[in-house]
Amino acid sequence: MTATVEVRFKGNRKDYFLWADDTEPLRLSEPVIVPADRGLDFGRVSAVGETATKKCASGCSGCAVGETKTPEFTVVRRATQEEIRTANDLRRSEEDTRRTVLERVRARQLDMKVSDAEWQFDKKKLTVYFTAEKRVDFRELVRDLASILHTRIDLRQIGARDEAARLSGVGRCGKEYCCSTWLTSLSPVSLALAKDQHLSLNPAQISGGCGRLLCCLKYEHEFYVAARKRFPKEGKALRTSRGAERVVAVDIFRERVFLRSDEQGPRIIALIDLKEELESLGEPPPEARGQRPEAAPVSQAPRSAPPGAAPAAARPREDAPAGSAAPADGADPAAPPRKRRRRRKRKGPRPEGGGPPPPPPTPGS
Numbered sequence: 001m002t003a004t005v006e007v008r009f010k011g012n013r014k015d016y017f018l019w020a021d022d023t024e025p026l027r028l029s030e031p032v033i034v035p036a037d038r039g040l041d042f043g044r045v046s047a048v049g050e051t052a053t054k055k056c057a058s059g060c061s062g063c064a065v066g067e068t069k070t071p072e073f074t075v076v077r078r079a080t081q082e083e084i085r086t087a088n089d090l091r092r093s094e095e096d097t098r099r100t101v102l103e104r105v106r107a108r109q110l111d112m113k114v115s116d117a118e119w120q121f122d123k124k125k126l127t128v129y130f131t132a133e134k135r136v137d138f139r140e141l142v143r144d145l146a147s148i149l150h151t152r153i154d155l156r157q158i159g160a161r162d163e164a165a166r167l168s169g170v171g172r173c174g175k176e177y178c179c180s181t182w183l184t185s186l187s188p189v190s191l192a193l194a195k196d197q198h199l200s201l202n203p204a205q206i207s208g209g210c211g212r213l214l215c216c217l218k219y220e221h222e223f224y225v226a227a228r229k230r231f232p233k234e235g236k237a238l239r240t241s242r243g244a245e246r247v248v249a250v251d252i253f254r255e256r257v258f259l260r261s262d263e264q265g266p267r268i269i270a271l272i273d274l275k276e277e278l279e280s281l282g283e284p285p286p287e288a289r290g291q292r293p294e295a296a297p298v299s300q301a302p303r304s305a306p307p308g309a310a311p312a313a314a315r316p317r318e319d320a321p322a323g324s325a326a327p328a329d330g331a332d333p334a335a336p337p338r339k340r341r342r343r344r345k346r347k348g349p350r351p352e353g354g355g356p357p358p359p360p361p362t363p364g365s
Contacts, residue, residue: 004056005075006047007034010091010118011129011166012180014046016056016071031079031087033121038152042079042087042121083121090119097149101128104144112136115163125152131163161186164210171208178215189213197224227252231271232286240277242267257286 002018005026017034019026030045047055056071098117105114112132119126126149138155145153161179168180179186194206194217208214231250232238238245248258248266257274260266275285
């Protein structure tokens with residue numbers, strides 16, 4: 001039986017292949033040679049077996065989302081020591097290649113930033129990654145690079161997050177970027193996620209090295225939303241053993257609630273103690289206080305008029321202007337009043353004695 005293998009390349013790029021040799025299964029981080037665009041490429045195994053199959057089914061270049069599809073290509077062989085040295089030499093030469101590309105970009109005066117360059121293992125293709133604020137016409141640049149480097153040139157425009165994932169770095173937490181280590185898919189992050197987590201809305205404090213909002217705001221959001229449902233909302237008034245107290249703040253990590261009373265001042269109480277205190281007083285639990293009660297159904301039966309009052313059809317509407325007539329018999333009293341048509345102003349002078357205006361003069365008169 002063939003096994004699915006996940007292979008990673010430079011810059012967190014990955015793809016899925018098959019391995020047909022059951023007698024010698026591949027191990028993690030083992031170097032392999034795989035088929036690439038019109039040639040061969042070098043990568044390292046990052047997942048094997050059932051783990052790689054699940055990753056492939058969750059969405060990748062070889063498998064459709066939600067489907068268990070077999071990868072199209074098969075691993076060619078394990079990499080030899082000579083091939084490993086060749087791959088390392090290529091990685092060391094890519095910085096010089098990037099500088100060559102940067103010189104041609106400046107010579108052409110193109111508004112683009114060259115982020116990285118990646119050689120294919122057989123040097124039949126060079127992929128150049130760049131960022132730009134608008135569309136760039138790089139056709140002349142491709143011709144220049146092809147004549148200098150004597151290979152196929154592939155220029156790819158990427159975003160700020162993808163650039164940070166390729167170049168890597170250390171975040172404000174002291175660890176390597178999530179996007180360049182374990183976070184394989186970059187989801188959009190909005191400012192509303194920071195509001196739900198009660199974080200500072202200062203962009204300098206919640207932005208990463210790429211200049212965009214931190215990726216951790218996305219995958220930590222569900223935890224904050226689920227945890228805050230167990231706590232009372234901030235600003236709500238509670239009736240406790242000390243009387244009326246208002247919720248000042250909550251600490252979801254230590255499970256504490258900060259309360260303040262006008263008579264006895266502030267205090268800090270554990271969430272479990274607050275629930276027991278409210279239950280002893282017959283009050284609803286804190287998480288149920290934020291829910292809105294269901295509205296009672298409104299009866300559609302007409303109210304009886306007081307004795308001696310005029311019928312509804314003859315009574316003027318309360319919102320009608322003073323002096324307006326009551327609606328005629330059979331008319332809907334709730335219908336909006338009809339708008340009066342404005343008479344168009346006649347053009348031309350009126351005769352002194354009144355009457356219709358004179359007819360326009362005929363030609364030749």
